[in-house]
Amino acid sequence: xxxxxxxxxxxxxxxxxxxxxxxxxxxxxxxxxxxxxxxxxxxxxxxxxxxxxxxxxxxxxxxxxxxxxxxxxxxxxxxxxxxxxxxxxxxxxxxxxxxxxxxxxxxxxx
Amino acid sequence: xxxxxxxxxxxxxxxxxxxxxxxxxxxxxxxxxxxxxxxxxxxxxxxxxxxxxxxxxxxxxxxxxxxxxxxxxxxxxxxxxxxxxxxxxxxxxxxxxxxxxxxxxxxxxxxxxxxxxxxxxx
Numbered sequence: 001x002x003x004x005x006x007x008x009x010x011x012x013x014x015x016x017x018x019x020x021x022x023x024x025x026x027x028x029x030x031x032x033x034x035x036x037x038x039x040x041x042x043x044x045x046x047x048x049x050x051x052x053x054x055x056x057x058x059x060x061x062x063x064x065x066x067x068x069x070x071x072x073x074x075x076x077x078x079x080x081x082x083x084x085x086x087x088x089x090x091x092x093x094x095x096x097x098x099x100x101x102x103x104x105x106x107x108x109x110x
Numbered sequence: 111x112x113x114x115x116x117x118x119x120x121x122x123x124x125x126x127x128x129x130x131x132x133x134x135x136x137x138x139x140x141x142x143x144x145x146x147x148x149x150x151x152x153x154x155x156x157x158x159x160x161x162x163x164x165x166x167x168x169x170x171x172x173x174x175x176x177x178x179x180x181x182x183x184x185x186x187x188x189x190x191x192x193x194x195x196x197x198x199x200x201x202x203x204x205x206x207x208x209x210x211x212x213x214x215x216x217x218x219x220x221x222x223x224x225x226x227x228x229x230x231x232x
Binding site: 046047092094097 | 144153156166204224225
């Protein structure tokens, strides 16, 4: 079964850099695009990274995405952390005609 | 782009419910559309997708045979008919434009409605 596994939570102080991982099992990361969505309580999800590395319009360059075939995983890096970056972040990809989300990572800005 | 869901509510396990999504601000009949649900316990889950001309429909395994996605392109409206609802279907259901397609590869769900709550009690 194709699955995306994320850490439950990550934390860092304002101004620091955090990396959220998304590990693929049951498939290969390079086969399909990976997207990242920010989910705040009571709000709709909002794409921040799409097609592995592209930033959505309006998303600052503090946000970046990457994929690594060697580890079969994708990563979302947020640098210069700000308090309003605190949210849940979900990776998403697809296999065939099924779209899969990771379990989500709670980003805590200390 | 605006996506406005309606039709949620609280129902008993085994009941049926239909949610709708009124779309505006884009050419509705040229985009794939999907339903994605969110619950605090389950996170985000893709539920169903429908091609622009309704010729293809896809569902997550746990809703196959119970949920039906459809669209009315003349009314720019997306629907999700839900039957034999279960407690674990309780979630906020989001209408989303997508998945987008780039060079025959699936891409993002780019615009989202505000969501509609479906609560199923036993």
